[in-house]
Amino acid sequence: MRSQPSSSPSAPGVQGHAAPHWREGFAGLGPAFYTRLRPTPLPSPTLIAASEPARQLLDWSRDWLESPDALELLAGNAVPAGSEPLATVYSGHQFGVWAGQLGDGRAILLGETDSGFEVQLKGAGRTPYSRMGDGRAVLRSSIREFLCSEAMHALGIPTTRALALVGSPAPVARETVETAAVVTRVAPSFIRFGHFEHFAGRGQHEELRQLADFVIDRFYPGCRSDTRFGGNAYASLLNAVSERTAALMAQWQAVGFCHGVMNTDNMSILGLTIDYGPFQFLDGFDPGHICNHSDSQGRYAYNAQPNVAYWNLFCLAQALMPLIGEEELALAALQSYREVFPLRFEAAMLAKLGLAQPVAGDAALLEALLRVMAAERIDWTIFWRRFAHYRAGGPADPLDELFVDRTSWRHWLSAFERRPTGADAAAAVATLRANPRFVLRNHLGQQAIEAAQTGDFSGVHTLLGLLEAPFDEHPGMDAYADFPPDWASAIEISCSS
Template sequence: MTETAEATVDQLEVGLPWQHNFAGLGPAFYTELQPTPLPAPYAVCVNRLLAEELGLSTDMLATTAAVEAFTGSRPIEGARSLASVYSGHQFGVWAGQLGDGRAILLGELQTAAGPQEFQLKGSGRTPYSRMGDGRAVLRSSIREFLGSEAMQGLGIPTTRALMVTGSDAPVRREEVESASVVTRVAPSFIRFGHFEHFSAREQYGELRKLADYVIDRFYPECRATAKFAGNAYAALLEQVTERTAAMVAQWQAVGFCHGVMNTDNMSILGLTIDYGPFQFLDAFDPGHICNHSDEQGRYAYNKQPNVAYWNLFCLGQALLPLIGEQEHALAALESYKTVFPRELEARMRAKLGLPDAQPGDRELIESILKLLAQDKVDYTIFWRRLSQYVAGTTVEPVRDLFLDREAFDFWGKLYSQRLEGAGRAEAAALMLKTNPKYVLRNHLGELAIRQAKLKDYSEVEALLMLVQSPFDEHPAHEDKAGFPPDWASHIEISCSS
């Protein structure tokens, strides 16, 4: 492997140039252990686009050696595998110690896309598995593989998935399923929960070491801040707050539901992380609950912005021993209330093809969202049809989506008047690269998973191609841009994987 991580088959055999920066924090942060092998592993899908971005050889990833290595069934020379410890709030309740219950970090590689950590999810039991078996199933691994790439294709910060491997080894969930491992890639997998863990235990030396590590590696500008009387830890909280606010605004604009926004599922880098019971909206329902396990609706679509702030407040409490002044922590968190609405409004204006803000835009946005909710209009199809209308087609395909056509016509007149000042051609160009034609709908993922269980991965490959370029037309796949079938509303997704 070269300095930019251009790997060959032979180089996997002799070892990759792993670095172990997280491991350098010390044994209080993790447990070293080897993945638990799976019998007769096989390749399910390789993310060639990501491999190219990282400078990795797709030929290498297709070898038996690589499949075994990234399933955890073959030692990787130079890797220093470990599971990290963290704590967190789950469904709003302090859960105490958690940790990587089925994920094992191999280490970090210098890649063409910068330093990236590689993690095997589903690679066996760890000291933090609690009552779990440390495994992931094919169903959940495919969902994470496609879901993370769908978010990347939409331009939303996310962890990535390099490949999925499988084994016929049985894993019991609601039913017996087959085992699988997804290789995840990110600059860091550190979560809010890592900070909560050491703060709750009053291990303030470790808390400071972790915060200094994150600042020096990912937020060096915090050291030079003039705000908060030069307090780098308050500056860190503000930076994480603003990144998280911008990320959640992107979720809301595209209709993404995370499903389980526990503090241990929140990235310190503002990345979408831990794809469990996620969903892209079909019919627009602000109160939609995508997680079948979320009986109280804590993580409903319209509650995500407030939950993100609540989680950030927990992070602020965890960092308070380092920040010192409570006023600094509250001031750092206050930026959420400015950044989130600003970012969301900008995203929604772009969906309408409006490059700059004008008086009345907020009312225009709010009124169309009310109409979409009132008539349960398909969220993705509406925005794409509106984009095509602005680009030159008739308004009828958009109008046909509504039961209350008079209300839509009234809104449409106001929108047309607003467009006159924006420039129709420019608006259409902006909309067509903002409003995707394809999102990873639940039923599309379900159909791909059903085929994959029969060891036919063609639908996984097809969906991967679509979600990686979701704004393109792909005329051969029109069926995947249509309305979901009736049975799609009966799909239940939960925390089990």
Template sequence: MTDSAPSPAPTRDASVWCPAWQDGFADLGPAFVRDVLPQPLADPYWVGTSAQAGALIGLPEGWQRSPEMLAAFTGNTLLPGSRPVATIYSGHQFGVWAGQLGDGRALLLGQTCGQELQLKGSGRTPFSRMGDGRAVLRSSIREFLCSEAMHALGIPTTRALCVTGSPALVAREELETAAVVTRLAESFIRFGHFEHFAARGHTDELRALADHVIERHYPACRANAGPQRAAYAALLEAVTERTARLLAQWQAVGFCHGVMNTDNMSILGLTLDYGPFQFLDAYDPGHICNHSDAQGRYAFDRQPTVAWWNLHRLAQALMPLIDDVQAAQSALAGYEATLNHAYLALMRAKLGLGAAVQGDDAGLLQQLLALLAADRVDYPIFWRRLSQAVATGDFGAVRDLFLDGAGIDAWLLTYQELLAQQERGFAADLMLRSNPRFVLRNHLAEQAIRAAKLGDFSEVQTLQTLLARPFDEHPGHDAHAGFPPDWAAHLSISCSS
């Protein structure tokens, strides 16, 4: 459950919470971080909290009602023993080398219980460039809800502990109120961290960073690698595999990231930096969710290719350590096969096809996607209706989604022949566990944001409850699982959060 507004009585335990800080990224030294204090925000208030995320770092019961925790997670006070730092990285943005970037509005507070704790929107850092270091309520609510929703869908992601708001004003396209998201992840290290040191020829720092990642997150790379340089090739191979599996999950669920710059790519294969993201409404393979992406570089169907391009940039950055072009190429070589295998397995589950079913399932899937694209069929609703049709034997509601009746009828005939090879109940159960009823569509987030701007956080709480169990029916919430309203087509999401 989420507390949508602060309660007056703090709990004694929460007010004295002292994290057991562990050695972490900041201990790599001054070449990697800058010490920065967060800048306070006036009159903070709770917008939303995640009890599940709180449990990851051992927060005591009742922390959501603690004024001390509210102040700490807004950046107005420091948690005991915390050393806030901003990390330095570089990267390619929209395919162009952007040079030095860094945490322009994020502060790493430290690591506890194996999780890095980070404030996003806590003020300027040495890497803010021309920015103000702040985040706005609009984008903060979107990141909070989507981080936890992706986790519930089983997709690797950074987590969101809470959102706090303030009446302080921030200038974007218009004046908006400020907010801070507290995020968790085993690591926030990006491809761009490696690019930064490689671009400057700082091989010692590059090696220290790679060793840190291997020791903390990929120990098998060194244990099984043999020669020292082979461990770095093994790291590249492991990151390649994780990234391929992540992209397969994005494509299967219909998730558009919107800004897949190398500085937004996680070394752990997590979904990182929720900016102009979107879940597909109508199925449009070329959909561009980011209004700032004029060339469509990050269109939905290009995401796997962009990830592949980004992995090559990571390989280039690691070359001073790998020192073997063939080894690097071999480390990258499994991307396509891993992606395709993982994607087909996910789509077979969405279709309810078990491992024993024999047939041209890849061809069947391509035919279906072509039909969905031609008629711009609503992607989440199609999959949920198909799941229910398999459960009941009535495919009328599925047919109603298509203009091309003959095309979908022919497809359904072939599909049902495959389904007949297995027990129908098994297929229906698999589909209902693979095709969510609820995803964070743009219009749902927008409705929650509009209410929150008026001080009503109940819709944030409602969405969090639904998205925490996205495959359940949740009776009484049909509108949250229905077609988007006409006005949703005019929502514009950009990088200006």
């Protein structure tokens, strides 16, 4: 860790440290899509943590990443040669209501590197789209986003990535005065459903087509040769995005992840988990759990997420209608979500159960298990990890201990044991790779945050190491895989960050 105040407007000597090279990428779409601006300097920055897997993804030099020049870049204090930073404009529906123009209110895109990934600084200062905001992010929320981005990747769930977390003593006013931080985010693209809604809502159909063509040519080239939908590449795009979103929702539900604010402007066109705000991994299993304290109506409750995703895709379909042309084609393209989600969710849950192939009655068996778990709010992660050990040959006693009403539980387990398994031995062993031991529970994040606010970042580093290998046992780290303390239920996570 190092603390380097910044005074220079650029990063001298960057090229000597094997720094990234930049190419045009999104910026090639033109000024209708963004505003060029520089990040706002962050005083006295400190590199709190960096992700080695994300560094390898970018193919950046470790020596450079640990250099003072890199810290200046990651803090937003210096703009490296070849980078022309920008903030993008988009619109969207928030909590089901059209919000009009939104945009990158505190995220500034440095550009696209030679590795094909965009690099973005979140918390790097005010932009024209900040809507009265200060453009900053606080340490509290930045720790959560940094850790969860890398945790989701290690769980095998598509996500934006987090390269680095930089802190500063600069004050930021939220409910209280907190300190500032910047997360360096990485993704093939940060384009959202809301980017399409923006141009469709304004009747800017030429820009809408330009954006769609960019996305197709860069990320969905197969849409050009897809003969379904009458050869309509834009309907094919909607279909492909629907399938990716369905697969993502299945993974969220299977791991017990609640996003908390699934607005259309928080939905990735690439099917990535994006914008970690009031997220939570389930503790006790409550299908109607609401993780966002701001979500008074429960619009984004855990069990609502799959339907909300479809609603958001419908909004995307409406935005693409000037290009698709025929309503029937759009509806046919959306149908893939309804087909893919249940198949992918069933496959994910069968993997958690250690079953290689579905048989008749599996859906009813799974529904019965979820009812038994919900009745007693059984801890989601601990149940499935213990079940994995049971399927790998361990005793059922640790599972029994989770239930007060063991009659209902044992009735279900007997039904499960009567199910024909076929050649499922390998799948049973594989359950330990389908059910993580470690997830970023709210109380673990809170403990790391409270220590970090005193200048102790060891909790962040410990969690990062565990979450980068969530399926491993990590001897001696049992406390991080234990039941949440009673006070955990009182933690309130909202959109404030």
